[in-house]
Amino acid sequence: MPLDARPDEDDATLLARYARGDAGAARALTVRLVPRAHAQAFRMLGDVAEAEDVVQDAMLRLWRIAPDWRTGEAQVSTWLYRVVSNLCTDRLRKRPRTGVALDDVAEPEDPVPGVEARLQEQARHAALREAIAELPERQRLALTLRHFEEASNPEIADRLGVSVEAVESLTARAKRALAKALKGRVAALGYEG
Numbered sequence: 001m002p003l004d005a006r007p008d009e010d011d012a013t014l015l016a017r018y019a020r021g022d023a024g025a026a027r028a029l030t031v032r033l034v035p036r037a038h039a040q041a042f043r044m045l046g047d048v049a050e051a052e053d054v055v056q057d058a059m060l061r062l063w064r065i066a067p068d069w070r071t072g073e074a075q076v077s078t079w080l081y082r083v084v085s086n087l088c089t090d091r092l093r094k095r096p097r098t099g100v101a102l103d104d105v106a107e108p109e110d111p112v113p114g115v116e117a118r119l120q121e122q123a124r125h126a127a128l129r130e131a132i133a134e135l136p137e138r139q140r141l142a143l144t145l146r147h148f149e150e151a152s153n154p155e156i157a158d159r160l161g162v163s164v165e166a167v168e169s170l171t172a173r174a175k176r177a178l179a180k181a182l183k184g185r186v187a188a189l190g191y192e193g
Helices: 013-021 023-045 048-068 076-094 116-132 137-147 155-159 164-185
Strands: none
Touching: 013 048, 013 076, 023 048, 023 076, 048 076, 076 155, 116 137, 116 164, 137 155, 137 164, 155 164
């Protein structure tokens, strides 16, 4: 019985030996080519059993063409991997489509607010500016420094020349006054009442 393969034998030589009836050459080619072919099929199909079926089919095709193989035109491994790829592609085409039709996919929402939302926001800002303008000066200053300039209560106390407790009182009174001033406009400004 001849050796399966000598280290210096290339795939084409082994295939020619197989074509002359050398089963050891077939074993050597199988050991050499099948693992990579299977890995390729599995990557494409994602299923071990299907990958095995594809590789088996590809190897059978290789054995059938062995007597007609023309050395030097292509590498055996390249030919085999192309056949594996084509067989996988055929299987993928035949799989039932489980995806959603493009027409059934909702349009993504535009992150830019529409005209109505921008107008609503402008009305809210205008109403808030008007209500803040009506506050007593110290309340208006305390509220503006705290919520629009993001100053801390100690910073506001220092700027206004009052205690931190006085700042807390001024901002609390300002918020209550704003709530009262805007209460009748809640629905018109688009807030739930």
